[in-house]
Amino acid sequence: MTKSDGGDRNDRLGRELVDWSDLRTFYAVASAGSMNAAAEALGVTQSAISKRLSQLELRLGARLLDRSPSGIQLTEAGIEALDHVSTMMRASQSLENTLRGLETRAEGEVKVWSNDGVLTYWIAPGIPAFLAEHPQLRLSLYTDRYLPKSGPGYADVVVSFDQPKSTELVSFPLATVHYCAFTSRDYIDTYGAPSGPLDVGGHRLLNHALYSEKPGWRDKTAQITALVEPAITTDCSPAMMQATAAGAGIAVMPSWVANFDARLVSLPIPPLASVRLWLSYNENARRVPRVRSVVEWMRDVFDRRKQPWFREEFIPPGMFDHPPPGGWPDDKAASG
Numbered sequence: 001m002t003k004s005d006g007g008d009r010n011d012r013l014g015r016e017l018v019d020w021s022d023l024r025t026f027y028a029v030a031s032a033g034s035m036n037a038a039a040e041a042l043g044v045t046q047s048a049i050s051k052r053l054s055q056l057e058l059r060l061g062a063r064l065l066d067r068s069p070s071g072i073q074l075t076e077a078g079i080e081a082l083d084h085v086s087t088m089m090r091a092s093q094s095l096e097n098t099l100r101g102l103e104t105r106a107e108g109e110v111k112v113w114s115n116d117g118v119l120t121y122w123i124a125p126g127i128p129a130f131l132a133e134h135p136q137l138r139l140s141l142y143t144d145r146y147l148p149k150s151g152p153g154y155a156d157v158v159v160s161f162d163q164p165k166s167t168e169l170v171s172f173p174l175a176t177v178h179y180c181a182f183t184s185r186d187y188i189d190t191y192g193a194p195s196g197p198l199d200v201g202g203h204r205l206l207n208h209a210l211y212s213e214k215p216g217w218r219d220k221t222a223q224i225t226a227l228v229e230p231a232i233t234t235d236c237s238p239a240m241m242q243a244t245a246a247g248a249g250i251a252v253m254p255s256w257v258a259n260f261d262a263r264l265v266s267l268p269i270p271p272l273a274s275v276r277l278w279l280s281y282n283e284n285a286r287r288v289p290r291v292r293s294v295v296e297w298m299r300d301v302f303d304r305r306k307q308p309w310f311r312e313e314f315i316p317p318g319m320f321d322h323p324p325p326g327g328w329p330d331d332k333a334a335s336g
Contacts, residue, residue, distance in 0.1 A: 022056040025049055026064060027085045030078070034071045090168065093282070107136030110294045113144040114159040117237030118277070121260060122301055123159070130297050137290055157294045158280040171280040175302040175310035178255045178274045180317070181267040186247040188265060194250070197269050204249030209235040211252070256309040258317035266317040274314065277302070305330060 028038040029049060039046045057064055064078035074082060114123060119141055131137060144160050158164070163171050183193065187204075194200050207230035231249055234240050244251040245263040252272050258264055279298055285291040305328050308315040 018059055019052075019055065022052045022059070023085050023088065025052040026056055026081065027089055029053065029065065029072060030074060030082050030085075035067075093168070093284070107134075108290050109138045109140055110157060110290050111140045111142065111155040112157045112159070112294060113142045113155040115145075115161070115237065116143050117241075117254070118159055119143065120238050121256075123298075126297070126301055134290075134293055137293070139294075156281060156285060156291050157298065158278075159298060160278055160280065161275055163276075163278045164280050168283055169280050170283050170286060171278050173276045174279040174298060175277040175304060175307075176274055176312045177277055178271040178309070178314045179252050180255045180271050181250055181269045182244055182253050182257060182264050183250045183267060184245050184247045184263045185265055186263070187249060190247070193265075193267055194269070197272065200250065204232075205230045206232040206234070206240050206244055206249050206251035208237065208240055208252075209233050254309070255314070255317050256307075258320065259309070271314050274312075277310075304328070 025038065025042065028042050029035055032038045032041060035046050035049045035053075039049050042049070053065065060077075060081070062077035062081075063075050064081055066073045066075060112123065123141065127139065131139070142155070144158065159174060161177075181194075181197070191203060194203055232240075232243060234243075237253075240251055241253060241257050241261065241264075243249075244253065245261040247263075250267070255266070255271070258266055279295065279302075281291055281295060286295075302310050304311045308320055308323065308328050309317070311328070
């Protein structure tokens, strides 16, 4: 190496470099589409987000974002910057996962994201046995409503109705959830039961606020809500289940709710929707023992040979306890 080469290197090292935290903040804002959402994802205040963006723009000498009441828009410089920062984020994530892959024991934290119903009724009950088998693990459970699509903050393991499109993620179908009409015995005794999906005009309906956002059931639920306005709307699955079981009305819920409350009655109406549940994790994390142990746990929790309500073909709730001779056959195998 020549003296000149050494001088150039020292000059580069001596220059003030862009703060990595500023770049992460810019990436979060650009990915989330607003400073509020980015602040939520990073666990900081909006003023802290604004300060870091200003520092970054000053350091780069270019305006990266145009701010408005409706959100943010990337400038031409911002689009170029995001391309470079995205490459840096992928490299950082790959390095972290590669080093974690050198682990030999299942220990440390694993972040698991899913919706509130799956977390409450399927993941949470199995935690004691799982941690007894893996005492060095720590679990962080979050609902998936504000899950970043990729990059910083993306969970170690995700169980979701949305299949991620990122090539950096391994994703495979874990289960199929069939949505059926339920009510309670008390409600039927008082108001009777509808004979079909279009015979709901005189009944009281409960609706999940997120149903209209899901392509698997959007059209079918729209047909029903066009006939009668829901009396109760909630974005909390356990709340809708408990209200229905108590006699509040008729609700479309996963077929498996029949296992959790004897007051619920499945109406003789075909499933309104059947939606796949996906398990996803970072490609590089498949070698990490703590992540791999959680993935295997999820496979067991949603084993379609033991849980017929998760099978690809619809099994009526009344048949859950009546498997065919020899037990339920293998469903279409998940891979990953």
